[in-house]
Amino acid sequence: MRRFLMAALCGLGLAGCDVPARVGAPGQMGQTVPGTGMTVGEAARSFADVVAAVEPVAEAECRARAPRVNCDYLIQVDADRSAPANAFQSLDSAGRPVITFTVALIASAENADELAFVMSHEAAHHIREHLARQRRNAEAGAVVFAGLATLTGGTTADVATAQRLGAAVGARSYSKEFELEADELGTVIAVRAGYNPLIGAGFFTKIPDPGDKFLGTHPPNGDRLAVVRRTAAQLGFN
Numbered sequence: 001m002r003r004f005l006m007a008a009l010c011g012l013g014l015a016g017c018d019v020p021a022r023v024g025a026p027g028q029m030g031q032t033v034p035g036t037g038m039t040v041g042e043a044a045r046s047f048a049d050v051v052a053a054v055e056p057v058a059e060a061e062c063r064a065r066a067p068r069v070n071c072d073y074l075i076q077v078d079a080d081r082s083a084p085a086n087a088f089q090s091l092d093s094a095g096r097p098v099i100t101f102t103v104a105l106i107a108s109a110e111n112a113d114e115l116a117f118v119m120s121h122e123a124a125h126h127i128r129e130h131l132a133r134q135r136r137n138a139e140a141g142a143v144v145f146a147g148l149a150t151l152t153g154g155t156t157a158d159v160a161t162a163q164r165l166g167a168a169v170g171a172r173s174y175s176k177e178f179e180l181e182a183d184e185l186g187t188v189i190a191v192r193a194g195y196n197p198l199i200g201a202g203f204f205t206k207i208p209d210p211g212d213k214f215l216g217t218h219p220p221n222g223d224r225l226a227v228v229r230r231t232a233a234q235l236g237f238n
Contacts, residue, residue, distance in 0.1 A: 043106060043107065046112050046115065047077075047101075047106055047115060049112065050112050050115045050116045050119060050195075051075045051119070053116065053193045053194055053195070054116050054119045054120055054123070054189065054190070054193045054195075055073050055075060055119075055123075057120075057189050057192045057193040058073055058119075058120065058123035058124075058127075058189050058193075059071045059072065059073055061123075061127060061185070061188070061189055061192075062097075062123070062126065062127045065127050065185075066126075066127050066128075066129060069095075069097075069126070069127075069129065070091075070094070070095045070096050070097060071097070072096055072097070073096075073097050073098075073099060073123060073126075074092070074096055074097070074098045074099070075098075075099050075101075075119070076098060076099070076100050076101070077100070077101050077102070077103065077106070078100055078101065078102045078103065080102070081103050083102040083103070083104060084102065084104055085102060085104040085105040085107075085108050085206075086101075086102045086104070086105055087099065087100065087101045087102070087105050087118050087119070087122055088100055088122065089122040089123070089125045089126050089130075089131070090131070091126075091131060097123075097126040099119060099122045099123060101118075101119075105118070108206060109203065110202070111199065112195065113190075113195045113196045113197070113199040113200040113202075114199070114200050114202060114203040115200075116190050116193060116195035116200055117186060117187075117190050117195065117197055117200025117201055117203060118200070118203060120185075120186035120187070120188075120189035120190040120193065120195075120197075120200075121182045121183060121186035122182070122186075123186070123189060124181070124182040124183075124184075124185035124186040124189060125178065125182045127185060128178065128181050128182060128185065130178045130181070130182070176219040179219055179224065180219055180223065180224065180227050183201075183224050183227045183228055183231075184227050184228075184231050187201075187227070187228050187231040187232055187235070188231065188235065191232065191235050191237050196237075197228050197231075197232050197237070198228065198229065198232055198237070201224070201225055201228040201229075204221040204224055204225060205221075
């Protein structure tokens with residue numbers, strides 16, 4: 001718990017994040033986080049509380065649904081305070097799942113339910129193995145496009161370009177489905193962690209609606225909200 005709180009404090013701009021002993025320097029906890037009425041201390045405590053509640057539930061769901069993967073989540077805050085609002089899931093060199101929040105996203109959340117929903121959504125990406133599935137799709141797209149370029153008499157440069165294009169198309173092919181899958185499972189995790197996913201999904205109102213663009217990476221916000229509402233209702237959460 002303390003390491004998560006310290007990470008949140010560091011990400012929210014406290015001095016000395018490279019030296020834990022300096023975390024919580026006098027006067028900084030009362031500073032207001034830009035874009036929110038919360039102080040640094042309030043925002044850090046809210047984030048730490050969400051991590052403490054969501055991480056064990058996400059880990060339990062991971063072990064039950066994807067026993068072959070590493071389920072020991074690391075939740076961290078991006079050290080770059082200028083990074084735009086974002087949260088994403090990645091893997092470290094050992095295959096450990098990492099969920100990274102930027103300071104701007106933490107500051108933009110209006111309540112703990114929104115933070116919990118975003119964290120649950122990112123945790124769900126790992127459980128559904130979306131990174132591995134995306135990589136396989138990219139590889140398949142590269143092979144298909146390169147093959148087509150070869151059959152049509154393309155040069156070595158043409159084939160290389162086709163591979164890159166195919167990989168990009170392949171990686172995006174099912175990205176909308178992946179987001180909806182993560183919204184569905186993320187709703188389950190958020191509910192089981194004690195948060196309201198209907199309030200949490202209000203975070204969608206903060207991001208531009210991508211509509212239904214061809215090869216867009218995210219589905220329309222309306223579709224995402226519908227998945228959350230349907231899943232919450234199935235869980236008896238209204």
